[in-house]
Amino acid sequence: MAQNDTPTPSHFIRDIIEEHNKINRFGGKVITRFPPEPNGYLHIGHAKAICLDFGMAKEYGGRCHLRFDDTNPTKEEQEYVDSIMEDVRWLGFDWGKHLYFASDYFDRLYDYAVQLIKAGKAYVDDLSADEIREYRGTLTAPGKGSPYRNRSVEENLDLFARMRAGEFPDGSKTLRAKIDMASPNLNMRDPVMYRIRKAEHHRTGDKWCIYPMYDWAHGQSDSIEGITHSMCTLEYEDHRPLYDWYLDQLGIHHPQQIEFARLNLTYTLMSKRRLLTLVEKGHVTGWDDPRMPTLAGLRRRGYTPEAIRDFCERIGVAKSNSTVDIALLEHCLREDLNKRAPRMMAVLRPLKLVIENYPEDQVEELEAVNNPEDPSAGTRQAPFSRVLYIEQDDFRENPPKKYFRLFPGNEVRLRYAYIVKCTGVVKDEKTGEIIEVRCTYDPATKSGSGQEGKKVKGTIHWVSAAQAIPAEVRLYDHLFTKPNPDEVEGGQDFTVNINSNSLETLPSSRLEPSLAGATPGNFYQFERQGYFCVDAKDSSSARLVFNRTVTLRDTWAKIEKKDGK
Numbered sequence: 001m002a003q004n005d006t007p008t009p010s011h012f013i014r015d016i017i018e019e020h021n022k023i024n025r026f027g028g029k030v031i032t033r034f035p036p037e038p039n040g041y042l043h044i045g046h047a048k049a050i051c052l053d054f055g056m057a058k059e060y061g062g063r064c065h066l067r068f069d070d071t072n073p074t075k076e077e078q079e080y081v082d083s084i085m086e087d088v089r090w091l092g093f094d095w096g097k098h099l100y101f102a103s104d105y106f107d108r109l110y111d112y113a114v115q116l117i118k119a120g121k122a123y124v125d126d127l128s129a130d131e132i133r134e135y136r137g138t139l140t141a142p143g144k145g146s147p148y149r150n151r152s153v154e155e156n157l158d159l160f161a162r163m164r165a166g167e168f169p170d171g172s173k174t175l176r177a178k179i180d181m182a183s184p185n186l187n188m189r190d191p192v193m194y195r196i197r198k199a200e201h202h203r204t205g206d207k208w209c210i211y212p213m214y215d216w217a218h219g220q221s222d223s224i225e226g227i228t229h230s231m232c233t234l235e236y237e238d239h240r241p242l243y244d245w246y247l248d249q250l251g252i253h254h255p256q257q258i259e260f261a262r263l264n265l266t267y268t269l270m271s272k273r274r275l276l277t278l279v280e281k282g283h284v285t286g287w288d289d290p291r292m293p294t295l296a297g298l299r300r301r302g303y304t305p306e307a308i309r310d311f312c313e314r315i316g317v318a319k320s321n322s323t324v325d326i327a328l329l330e331h332c333l334r335e336d337l338n339k340r341a342p343r344m345m346a347v348l349r350p351l352k353l354v355i356e357n358y359p360e361d362q363v364e365e366l367e368a369v370n371n372p373e374d375p376s377a378g379t380r381q382a383p384f385s386r387v388l389y390i391e392q393d394d395f396r397e398n399p400p401k402k403y404f405r406l407f408p409g410n411e412v413r414l415r416y417a418y419i420v421k422c423t424g425v426v427k428d429e430k431t432g433e434i435i436e437v438r439c440t441y442d443p444a445t446k447s448g449s450g451q452e453g454k455k456v457k458g459t460i461h462w463v464s465a466a467q468a469i470p471a472e473v474r475l476y477d478h479l480f481t482k483p484n485p486d487e488v489e490g491g492q493d494f495t496v497n498i499n500s501n502s503l504e505t506l507p508s509s510r511l512e513p514s515l516a517g518a519t520p521g522n523f524y525q526f527e528r529q530g531y532f533c534v535d536a537k538d539s540s541s542a543r544l545v546f547n548r549t550v551t552l553r554d555t556w557a558k559i560e561k562k563d564g565k
């Protein structure tokens, strides 16, 4: 049980493990694995699987392996292996010495295949991929046996050895399991176990020219590692009978496979293939683009591992597919950052504010609270002077109704400072654009002085122009315009739903000087603007770049309130 005051709600996987422990199915052991294919970066959906695989093992005093299911030589790369290890560690999990690769088992898998051939349970087929598909039949029509199905054991052993030795061209032969061409489960209609592919593998080099199919490798890899509970997503439910068949034929350790619903999120796509398309077609700047649902992207955006783990805990584990509102993920993030992010003042779209009656060369250090949620975070000094920057949005020459910020004749409080009254504006002679707002201040209204004087309706943030640090600030919106990015008209693909306004770059923001030492990995709340972090890739001492992690508007909290949760 999790070590906090609210007990973790149970779920069916925990129930299954409890039952196994009760009947002593695996001697009380819980050994799980997270088995990514290294053909892309991990995404938030993988985080759900990681939290479950590592979480269950930890909860029951077992262990979780990290195993790369690297059976496909042409799509897999070391870059992906490295990023996956980095991301799992970042999320807070540790596989210890239990790092494995399915490719380490290629010899054993080959021997297992020979064992099946000898038992008359596998044969070498000369049908092409297209013919195999045609012979397989459909959900309503049974398949028919390949003409090569009844080759003798000797012939199959000889051909399989020669396949391995590289005697035959790619695609000319396969090794297939001999199961049942009339099975209602298409996976059982003599599935392919090996194909010939003369391709270099990222770990085994050119040692092999035949490669095991995922379905042939996966269950046996679990078995070899002594996995007890093999958790995977629902689409593998129909493959379980096949995995069971292989293990039973071979007579080796038999893990329990348990399927759960994959995570789907609104405004988000999670297939690695689609994410690769976004990267390759240049719709994003890379796998770690802060708009990507990859762990690398979320990290760069400013997401914390704590928030992601909390999210995975809250969504729970179920047996039927559903889509989670992305507002919940953002809510978990706000809850985490609210507790620990220091508040700062930053003006994203600056407009000059000149205080006419403030002494020209005076600079006051004003006390600002670091985090109202955390008194131990203390206070800091913010310089105040005659020329400030405020947000363009906080001034209107012609204010709409209920506008309580600055406009000619109106008064507002400058956060941690004084009340100022707007006296007029200066406009660019040519364009008519407002380039400066003028005001006067009332020295008797200093914040925290005990004599703040009258109350005003608006409080706005500011930075002192001379001391402010210039920065580029990047604001993000969802990468897709539709809650379901897959919703397209006939013939279109998901890229038509890409949000062309998902990134807004503000090149001339101004930050209060306390942010001078900001480095990646620190989180801040810019008052009234949201949570921000330094961009780990593009920021430098010469040019600070901040990402907005998330705004302050919590739509999820509103939904919860409305539902009376």
Ligand code: ATP
Binding pocket: 034, 035, 036, 037, 038, 044, 045, 046, 048, 049, 231, 232, 233, 261, 262, 263, 264, 270, 271, 272, 273
């Ligand atoms: P994708 O469809 O995104 O390419 P995948 O299933 O092919 O994902 P793998 O690398 O095979 O990716 O996944 C490793 C593990 O993560 C598997 O156990 C898989 O079931 C799980 N997983 C993948 N996507 C999700 C998801 N959206 N929600 C929960 N678990 C997932």
Ligand code: MG
Binding pocket: 037
């Ligand atoms: Mg997969």
